[in-house]
Amino acid sequence: MRVSASWLARHIDPAALPARPEDIGDAFVRVGLEVEEIHPAPEITGPLTVARVAEIEELTDFKKPIRYCRVDFEEQGDGSVRHRYVICGAQNFVVGDLVVVTEPGAVLPGGFAIARRETYGRISDGMIASAKELGLGTDHAGILVLPPGTAEPGADALDVLGLAEPVVELAVTPDRGYCFAVRGLARELATSLDLDYTDPAGRVGVPAADGDAWPVRITDTEGCARFVVRRVDGVDPAAPSPWWMQRALLSAGMRPISLIVDVTNFVMLDLGQPLHGYDASRVSGTIEVRRAVAGEKLETLDGQTRVLDPDDLLITDDSGPIGLAGVMGGASTEIPDAADLAEAGDGARVDVLIEAAHFASPVIARAARRHKLPSEASRRFERVVDPALPPVAAERAAQLLVELGGGTLAGGRTDEGGIPPVAPVRMPLSLPDRVAGVAYPRGATVRRLSQVGCTVELDTGADGQGVVVATPPTWRPDLRMAADLVEEVLRLEGYDTIPSVLPTAPAGRGLTPAQLRRRAVSRALAESGHVEVLPFPFVADTVWNDLGLAVDDDRRRTVAVTNPLDAERSRLTTTLLPGLLDMLVRNRSRGSEDLALYTIAQVVAPQEKPQAMPDPAVTGRPSDEEYAAIRAALPAQPLHVGVVLAGNREPRGWWGAGRPATWEDAVEAARLIGAAAGVELRPRRAERAPWHPGRCAELVVAATGTVVGHAGELHPKVVEAFGLPARTAAAEIDLDAIELRENLPVPRVSAFPPVAVDVALVADLGVPAADLAEALTAGAGELLESVRLFDVYTGDQVGDGKRSLAFSLRLRAGDRTLTGEEANAARDAAVAEAGTRHGAVLR
Structure with a gap:
């Protein structure tokens, strides 16, 4: 929310306001508001003068429209009028208009100096300025035309335009919706500075009305608690908005459009009540507030035809929808401008219906997100608007249209619904x-x-x-x-x-074993070259098809978020892979090719039969029974570790080509997670989406045989669906499924030398190397310290359907030096066990 000091001074004693904008910002901060930025006054020096356009010569010898204009300034002592000739390409002004001329010697924001120069074959003695060039906004479609009577030609435009005034921009939190208006900000500032405050809503007299201004029916009272209509007849749509109103809108970051639109925007910004104006001649029958019917359509003011959802709240008449409540009006009842009225032969006046309503904030928030239509109105309705404001805001807008647009107040005021009761505290x-x-x-x-x-x-x-x-x-x-x-x-x-007193930390407290384990896992992954990311924890239902999950896969059963941040991702995820893969795609789109990402986060696994959640009172601690019921109703939220790899795992350089990341790296990352958690994870062949069936391993805790995760190469269809590089690998481990061991065994270090023994086993191609390693481990017994696969061979020497796998066995005893006979006996026992289990023979 942007606000200028002059606008705040309308509701606070201007003489008591601080002169420095920084002091105003500090006052807002003291009452808990966040100041995002203080926009200084535009840096303009030199002559900046109001002038009247006296002559316009159209130059037609160029590719684009060019005008050679004479602009008149103040009258001289001898009765003549000072004037200049300037070149201008804008078309939005006519002879007689008041404009702002930057005369030679002026310097505009950004260091843009104005000088007398020759262009398009003429001498341009200055420049007619636009609002953007003057630092008043971003509109550069045409030059700034001042309303008639704003100032006399020759007046200093710096004073007329109020360009010496800075603007304070504040970030309004959702619970402070009343501060999305100057009314609320002025109240907070007056409180902070202990100044007298005058509520602008209290200045507006709302006289008793005889009858309704227009018939209204509220069908959905849950979505709309109050609906007020005021009618103003005979408004001149061509009447200009006064400069004080245009300047106020520009300071708030809004572009002046026309009198009727500017009035509704000004009242909204001043009081906080969004308004909408309808052309009364285009509204037929009773106005009804209801929910949409599936399949209904509405063409909104932006020219888009939108398919409506049954949850959308609509403003309708006998012809159908005429507006998306609280978000945007419909094109069918749009107020035409004067040119359109003249062309249609309807005269130059229009009857205006002013709508001021109180809508339910969740309904408006969902509609704005669903249709991707954030508007100034929806932003305020989302944060809850004062339900007492509609008649006040409608009356204020009607008064302005009468005063500035020459309209006439029609009799009657429609006020359907009422103010919800407020309970005392x-x-x-x-x-x-x-x-x-x-x-x-x-x-x-x-x-x-x-x-x-x-x-x-x-x-x-x-x-x-x-x-x-x-x-x-x-x-x-x-x-x-x-x-x-x-x-x-x-x-x-x-x-x-409030004094800042830190509580004394009790002795003997520190991180829990679970926290220590989580940090150990994160540190181990980071030290091995992985980068931690924080993916979005919500997913869409369509992601499960992209992952290739079966229809009956448990991971498809998710928990819905009642008020999601993203309407398209409204489910809590049951696996970390969708978020990690999105992060992988995002980083690759930013130019990162070689990636090894990981995250440690909770997933949500809903119950097959959800239990009702009790709603205890907030006045005290829940009872033990209520607390137990709450815990039982919550879905399981295990802590998972996810890893994704793409590109090169080892970079290329002068030493040679890089090594691409493969499924083996994903398995190794999983084993590293297990080691950091204090257990040994052994890979075992498995099939599980979204991994490639032939390149997927399930990770088993060696001591218990519990499956705690999977790792491997992703399925090619998954890679294609997500737009991932070929051979992308991933791993996911359920960290909570690994038994937490608070007292890990102390490693024993032997002072005796190891004995290395190599064996090469010939086995069927279908026998996994991990199974052979497990058999060797079981056969070698307690003397085996480690087993490592170092070579794989297939060819004529081992026969068709066979392969040779060479393992290095490291043997050691804790109390003696092993003899050759003991080492050979352990080796033979290991080979025998591999033969018994898998039919393997020594090569």
């Missing part, structure tokens, strides 16, 4: 002091709650102590419990007044 008078640990001055609590807008009464509690009974204002829906009132008192008294 009880709070012990001493609670803010006890929470903050500060003895606030007497009366501070009542004073601060009154500044917020609460109606405050004092009562006596059952214990005889004072109790505050505060009825929150309609614009503060977030004040619903005593803790909310405490926060307001502490915020306005100043967080900096």
Whole structure:
């Protein structure tokens, strides 16, 4: 939200406002608002003058339209008028218009100096400026035309335009929706500076109306609690918006368009109530607020025809939908401009229906995201708008259209629905002091709650102590419990007044074993060249088809998010792979080719039969039974470790070509995870989507035989669906499935030398190397320290359907030096076991 000091001064004593914009920003920060940026006044020097266009000569000898214009300034002492001739390419002005001329010697923002120069065969003695060139906005479609009567020719444009004024930009959090208006910001600033504040809504008189302005029916009262319509007849759509209004809109980052649109935008920014104007001649029959019917369509003001969802809230008449409630109006009831009216022969006046409604914030938020239509109106409705504002805002807009557009107020006002009741909140008078640990001055609590807008009464509690009974204002829906009132008192008294006292850490406490294990796994992966990422934890239902999961795969059963950040990804993920693969694609699109990414995060595995979640009161701790029921209703959320690899695992350089990442690297990453977790993971051939059937291994805890994850090369169809490089490999381990061992065995270091023995076994091609290694381990017994595969051979020497696998066995005893006979006996036992299990023979 952007706001200028002059706009704030409409509701606060301007003489008491700080002169420096930094001081205004500091005042906002003291009451908990975040200042994003203070935009300084545009740096303009030299003569910048208001002038009137006296003559326009169209130059037709060039590829684009060029105009040679005479602009007149102030009258001289001898009765003549000072003037200049300038070249201009804009077409949005006519003779008689007031414009801003930058005369030679002026310097515009960005160091753009103005000088007398020859161009297009003429002498241009200055420049007619646009709003963008003056630093007033981003609109560069045409030059800035001032409304008639704004100033006299020859006036200093710096003073007329208010260009010396900086603008404060604030980030408004979702719970402070009332600050999405100058009304709310001025209240907060006045509270911070202890200044008198005048509520602009209180200045608008809302007279009693005789009858309805237009028939309205609210069918969906859940989505729309109140709907107000005011009618203004005979508005001149060609009437210009006054400069004070245009300047206010420009300072807020909005482009002035036309009087009717500018009035609705100005009232929205000033009061916080979004408005919409309809051409009354294009509205037929009763206006109805209802949900959409599946298959209905609406052409919105941006010219797009949108297929509506049954969850969409609509404004309709007898012809069908005429607006997407709280988001954007429909093209069928758009107010035409004066040129369109003249061309159609409808005269130069238009009857306007002003809509001011109160819509449910979740409904508007879902619609805006569903149709990708974020608007200034939807941003405010998402944060909850004051339900008491609709008649006030409609009346204010109607008054402006009468005053500035020559319209006439029609009789009647439609006001369907009403204001939801606001429940009073009880709070012990001493609670803010006890929470903050500060003895606030007497009366501070009542004073601060009154500044917020609460109606405050004092009562006596059952214990005889004072109790505050505060009825929150309609614009503060977030004040619903005593803790909310405490926060307001502490915020306005100043967080900096609360002493910062760190609690004493109890002795003997540190990271839990689970936290230590997680850090060990993350450190081991990082040290081996993997990079940690934080993928998006939500997925779309379509991702499971891309991963090639079977219809009955448990991973398809997910938990839906009620109010998702992304409507297309509204499910909690059951595996880390979709997010990791998205991160892989994103990094490759940024130019990174060789990638080894990992993440450690929870996944959500829903129950087959979900249990009802109890809703305990927030006034105290849940009972043991309620706590147990809550825990039982929550889905399992195991901690997983995911790894994806693509490109080269070892880089290329002067030493030679790089080595591409393969399924073996994914398996090795899984084994590394197991080692960091304190267990040995052994790979075993398996088939599981999304891995390639012939290049997938399941990881088994050697001590228990528990399968805790899978690793290998992704299926080619998965690679194609995600747009991944060929041979992309991945691994995923369920870290919580590995038994947590708090006291790991102390490694024994032998002082006696090892004995290395090599064996080459010939076995069928279908026998996995891991199975042979497991058999050798079992046969060699306790003397075996490690087994490592170092060579694989296939060819005529071993026969068809066979292959030779060479293993290095490392033998060692902890209490003696092994003899040759003992080493050979262990080797023979290992070979015999491999032969018994898999029919392997020595080569």
